[in-house]
Amino acid sequence: MNKEHPSWLGRFWAVVRYEMLWNIRKKMFLGALLFAFVFATLNLALPGYFGLSENPYFVITFSAGNLTFILFAIVTGMHSISGEYEKGTVVPLLTKPVSRTMVFLGKLFAIFLVILVTYTVLFTYTIIGSIIVYGPQNSLYLAPLSLIGDVISTFIWVSVVLAAGAISKNSLIAILTAFGLFIALVLGGGIIGQLSDNPQALNYIPGTGATGTLNIIGGENITIGNISINTLSAVATGTDSIGNNLIKAVLYPNSEVGFYHQNIFNLTAPARLLYTEPIGLIALRSIGVAVLYTAVFLFVAWFAFKRWQILE
Amino acid sequence: MPFWCVAVDLAIETIDLTKQYGSLTAVNKLNLRVECGSIHGFLGPNGAGKSTTIKILVGLLKATQGSAKVLGQEVHVDQADARLSIGYMPELPRFPNHLKGAELLDVYGRMYGMNPQERQTQIPRLIDLVGLKGRENDLIGKYSKGMQQRIGIAQALLNNPQLVILDEPSIGLDPVGMVEVRELVKAISKEGMTVFVSSHLLYEVEQICSHVTIINRGQALVSDTLETVSQMISGPTVMQVEVVNLSGATVAAVKALSPVKEATKSGNMLNVSLSTREDVRAEVSQAITKSGGIIVGMTQKGHSLEDVFIQLINKRQEGSAQ
Numbered sequence A: 001m002n003k004e005h006p007s008w009l010g011r012f013w014a015v016v017r018y019e020m021l022w023n024i025r026k027k028m029f030l031g032a033l034l035f036a037f038v039f040a041t042l043n044l045a046l047p048g049y050f051g052l053s054e055n056p057y058f059v060i061t062f063s064a065g066n067l068t069f070i071l072f073a074i075v076t077g078m079h080s081i082s083g084e085y086e087k088g089t090v091v092p093l094l095t096k097p098v099s100r101t102m103v104f105l106g107k108l109f110a111i112f113l114v115i116l117v118t119y120t121v122l123f124t125y126t127i128i129g130s131i132i133v134y135g136p137q138n139s140l141y142l143a144p145l146s147l148i149g150d151v152i153s154t155f156i157w158v159s160v161v162l163a164a165g166a167i168s169k170n171s172l173i174a175i176l177t178a179f180g181l182f183i184a185l186v187l188g189g190g191i192i193g194q195l196s197d198n199p200q201a202l203n204y205i206p207g208t209g210a211t212g213t214l215n216i217i218g219g220e221n222i223t224i225g226n227i228s229i230n231t232l233s234a235v236a237t238g239t240d241s242i243g244n245n246l247i248k249a250v251l252y253p254n255s256e257v258g259f260y261h262q263n264i265f266n267l268t269a270p271a272r273l274l275y276t277e278p279i280g281l282i283a284l285r286s287i288g289v290a291v292l293y294t295a296v297f298l299f300v301a302w303f304a305f306k307r308w309q310i311l312e
Numbered sequence B: 001m002p003f004w005c006v007a008v009d010l011a012i013e014t015i016d017l018t019k020q021y022g023s024l025t026a027v028n029k030l031n032l033r034v035e036c037g038s039i040h041g042f043l044g045p046n047g048a049g050k051s052t053t054i055k056i057l058v059g060l061l062k063a064t065q066g067s068a069k070v071l072g073q074e075v076h077v078d079q080a081d082a083r084l085s086i087g088y089m090p091e092l093p094r095f096p097n098h099l100k101g102a103e104l105l106d107v108y109g110r111m112y113g114m115n116p117q118e119r120q121t122q123i124p125r126l127i128d129l130v131g132l133k134g135r136e137n138d139l140i141g142k143y144s145k146g147m148q149q150r151i152g153i154a155q156a157l158l159n160n161p162q163l164v165i166l167d168e169p170s171i172g173l174d175p176v177g178m179v180e181v182r183e184l185v186k187a188i189s190k191e192g193m194t195v196f197v198s199s200h201l202l203y204e205v206e207q208i209c210s211h212v213t214i215i216n217r218g219q220a221l222v223s224d225t226l227e228t229v230s231q232m233i234s235g236p237t238v239m240q241v242e243v244v245n246l247s248g249a250t251v252a253a254v255k256a257l258s259p260v261k262e263a264t265k266s267g268n269m270l271n272v273s274l275s276t277r278e279d280v281r282a283e284v285s286q287a288i289t290k291s292g293g294i295i296v297g298m299t300q301k302g303h304s305l306e307d308v309f310i311q312l313i314n315k316r317q318e319g320s321a322q
Helices: A008-025 A027-049 A066-077 A079-087 A090-094 A100-134 A140-168 A171-195 A199-204 A239-251 A279-306 B050-057 B080-085 B101-111 B116-129 B145-157 B175-190 B202-208 B226-234 B248-255 B281-290 B305-321
Strands: A211-214 A222-224 A227-229 A234-236 A256-261 A272-278 B010-021 B024-035 B039-043 B065-070 B086-089 B163-167 B194-199 B211-216 B219-225 B237-244 B260-266 B269-274 B294-301
Touching: A008 A027, A008 A079, A008 A100, A008 B101, A027 A066, A027 A100, A066 A079, A066 A100, A066 A140, A066 A171, A079 A090, A079 A100, A079 A140, A079 A171, A090 A100, A100 A140, A100 A279, A140 A171, A140 A239, A140 A279, A171 A199, A199 A279, A234 A239, A239 A279, A256 A279, A272 A279, B010 B050, B010 B194, B024 B050, B024 B065, B024 B194, B024 B211, B024 B219, B039 B050, B039 B175, B039 B202, B050 B065, B050 B163, B050 B194, B080 B086, B086 B145, B101 B116, B101 B145, B116 B145, B145 B163, B145 B175, B175 B194, B175 B202, B194 B202, B211 B226, B211 B305, B219 B226, B219 B305, B237 B281, B248 B260, B248 B269, B248 B281, B281 B294
Parallel strands: B039 B194, B039 B211, B086 B163, B163 B194
Antiparallel strands: A211 A234, A211 A256, A222 A227, A256 A272, B010 B024, B010 B065, B211 B219, B237 B269, B237 B294, B260 B269
């Protein structure tokens, strides 16, 4: 038997392989994949059903959506750390010649690959579907930005799931923590965005963020039924919209986003402009916020995992 | 002696190893020395501290005090390279249900840095060795408890380790499986591996181990060769022979045998005190027959490890009660 010192990379890939095999064979993962395709199919079919004839902006305004982000974060991350402890499989794993840091990084990279490949397939399906349903698409070359943005957006929730799992050693607590935080931020962000004159605070927490409107009309208006809308004009500043904002920043680098306050008790009153921000700043800031939160939660998860004492 | 034992005499050495969980002391100043190339039994009742000690040795737990060396290297939690030469099978091992048996060994083999040729040679050999041939492509989730135990043994031997640590390897196995495990342990020891096996099954340890450490309440009660430990408390082995025509000449003939310390007559019963644990019934019966005696019945009552174990535990309990 070869007793030479094995390479770090070889052992790292072994952990990645171990985790990927686990991830792609989970029934929950296959269920989430099915959900994502049903969601994408409805996204393609429903506007057409309601009378939309063509939409050349469909692909560059497409995002998997925040519910998909939390869903894939949970199904890929929930068993990754805490599940190993619960099932007892961590004992043989951690007695192999792989450090805990290597195990952690290998698992993280496997989750990244699984999410990246899943979203790539999903986006490819959407691109092909949208060309069939809505005709030729504008600026298709920018679609990878949306894909990258969605992966970054998902990773905030992956890091939350991993941190909660590593601290609690309990998958259920990991899921409830991540999903509870997600719901709280969606609901809380929505309420603050509607009522507050100072929605900038939402720019610094994960989620939807503040909502505003681009001060230019990009491309053409589209009509669904009797309603005329411009799908490019709406901007959300949060970490859930990184991909869309990157595309808008590339297409309209000098445009500003205006943020308004609408009195919800008097909807006939004109909306009041609160402030404006360049779209480029919004896109970069949301990436910075996402990376910062992800790094902090991942550090917490790694630190807790490093200190685990395996009693069972 | 295996080649790596030239560099280190002891496969495992602990000095005052202590592990506390709050106010509970699971391992209490344990001094353990496991010689290279030996099969060392680690015996103790449930809760004695066996698994905690082993978990410290393989880096799953951090000792509260004291030190431990495995194959000459100081043990620390998360010291990956130190585990390159160790094979470990946990008590009631559990593996990812989504992996097939052969896949599990393949992915673990990659973690050990085994190249494809090594994996292709070693994995089928081990699958065959542990009796899982034909089931290696089934998901582990479909394995019985005994089969999981077998794949656990296979993964512990995957890297041809210098030291194999088996924590209660017979748990969950049927009687045939238990015998197979015992034979397997003997076989791997012949290949030069040091085997450290924890068990609460005294007869199992007695049948396979050359050395034994008995632990209770986190402390080693005794640690030596099996022979020495057995003789330490038990005293001589006794043989009782029922003889027709039991004469003084017969008693003298038996007394003259070298393994016999004492021989006394009581009616038609000849009580023989032996200085060995070896089976000397053939020698004794030959001496009796040659001197004109007719053997009707013969029993050799040796003091088993179980006797030693119970005596040691009782002694310790009496000591702590006083």
